[in-house]
Amino acid sequence: MAATTSAIPDATINADPASADRRYVLPEDAPYLKNLEVLWTLDADLARRIEAIDEPYPAATAKTGVATIALPASAGGRVVQLHSKYDPIAEADRLVSSASADKPAIYYVHGFGLGYHVEALAARSGDEAPIFVFEPDLRLLRTAFELRDFSKLLSANRLGFFTTLDKAALLDRLQPHLAMFSLGTTTIEHGPSLQVAPEFHAQYKQWLAEFASFARTSLNTFLLNSAKTAENIARNIGWYVASPCMSRLKDRFAGRPAIIVSAGPSLRKNKHLLPAIQDKAVIIAVQTTLKPLLEMGIEPHFVTSLDYHEICTRFFENLPKTYGDGRRRLRTELVAEPKATSRIFAMLDGNVSLLGSNFAESLLREMKPNKAKLPPGATVAHLAYYLAEWLGCDPIIFLGQDLGFSDGLCYAPGTSYEDVWRPEFGRFCTPEMKQWDQIVRERFILRRIPDFQGRPMYTEERLFTYLQQFERDFLQSKRTIIDATEGGAAKRGAKSMPLADAIDAHCQESFPVDLSDHGGSRWDRTADCAASLRKRRDEAAGIEDISRQTLPLLETIRDHINDQNKVNQAITKIDALRAEMNRFGATYDLVTELTQKSQLSRFEADRRIKMAKLDPTERQRRQVDRDIANVRSVMEAAARFAELMDEVAASLQSDQRREVASANARGAALGSTPAGRA
Known part of the structure; x- marks a missing residue:
């Protein structure tokens, strides 16, 4: 790396009175050069932003001869001493004394300071334990990197820095470590740093708690369902080979609006607007809403399914016998993950397309199907969203995606769930009472979250996990995401808008949705x-x-x-x-x-x-x-x-x-x- 110049304290520069041009040239063994040389290979964006800082903070010397520093608190005008004036190293050892090599695999550190406690933590914890540091002050990081040599610690590739409030980046960087969360996490709070930037650290604490819920649910779901998923994919292998590849649909409706119809309680508010726009948007239904939409005379262009449980067959039972102008064959194309229960494929009188699967591809490695894959989704609504992106749709409009219990209900009235409960209905058990009973039964996992208008509402841990995945996707997407649910949870990354307004703004032009090139399923292999x-x-x-x-x-x-x-x-x-x-x-x-x-x-x-x-x-x-x-x-x-x-x-x-x-x-x-x- 080229020599770096910086305005740093005179005690740490190679001053040469005979040459003013070399006043700020660092010696080759300067900590800053060593640190940045490693950081550029690990996190080039952070290295670039640190180098853009003109000057470090002025530092002082503790009684033991090492550097210490003080910064203004966020409020009150007082100064916060980040490290001991006497012995910062001993102070750091006390802070991380609870850490040990045979304890949790992942550490969160709120506040970097001059890094004494981070070094002490790395020395006490296991060699493979990741350490995620939350520190918003880039000038402080520059100061620490100029004063102290962290090159060996950085080279171990155990440190990850979060310096800006970015939830999507947090989820992206933590998710690859999902399995390690089963070993536990430990939080180290550097108290003075929390006084300097309290809002920053409070926000990350909230997001980390939300990710813990997401990780716990995701891991448990994976462990419970992995064997069943593999078995279903194997049993669906005939359909996997017979159905066409999704590559035929890549960007087919680029720039056209898509409406994803889910079964949340708020669906009842606006579903009456859908018949007028059947030819003005790509309509993607989750499996729960297929039958209610067909009964309204709406043939969605796609329906999504991925659930392995056979209870999902209820969503495809007793569909209307005829469609449109008396046709007996449904035009709706089923897009499913191959782990879905196989019974639904034969039940749907329409075309079936299965997504690519690494498991299925390896089973059939001699045949090389090479089917196109979409990102894995936790729910049929996630799959519908990934399908809309695959089709090239923009904007993507969500309807009925509450992700919580709007108006004390779990689902929109008229879904197949009511068919399951129907024998219990009577004078003293209405559909609304039954839905509230379902919510109350899960009160031990309920949590309060803000709704789309900022008011408090209830959701439960599983739905909250789905919300986390949606927010990660929305914050990363280059598409316009519109939440036209008019109810339910607030969704970061989505623009809240009434469906009528979304239709006026984006669904005024008719266009053909021709899926006739599907060609039916081939059974000749x-x-x-x-x-x-x-x-x-x-x-x-x-x-x-x-x-x-x-x-x-x-x-x-x-x-x-x-x-x-x-x-x-x-x-x-x-x-x-x-x-x-x-x-x-x-x-x-x-x-x-x-x-x-x-x-x-x-x-x-x-x-x-x-x-x-x-x-x-x-x-x-x-x-x-x-x-x-x-x-x-x-x-x-x-x-x-x-x-x-x-x-x-x-x-x-x-x-x-x-x-x-x-x-x-x-x-x-x-x-x-x-x-x-x-």
């Missing part, structure tokens, strides 16, 4: 599909066999940990088995999708071992215990996976016959018979 699944079955059997051979060797190491000769002999055999297992790497990853809870346990055990200060024998003992548990779970998952492959391969042919027969019946009713297509 079923044999190739079954052949791929049988290969995966054989590979899973190989994984199970290698795991079975490995387990007693690991037990030998555990039982004879102090007999190095026996340990070495077992390790030699394990190394040979590991090399053999590597041949099944891609299928091994598929198998572990069926045992994600044990994979998380292995991850947690591994991180705790790495963070702990252990002697070699104890470290090896813990590693062996970790590996024994993991090998057992992989062996069981491989057996389950092989059975699943056999089941799906056997069912493919009957699925093909059923879907082709159904298509031929529809074709006959319309006066034509599709050949080899469904």
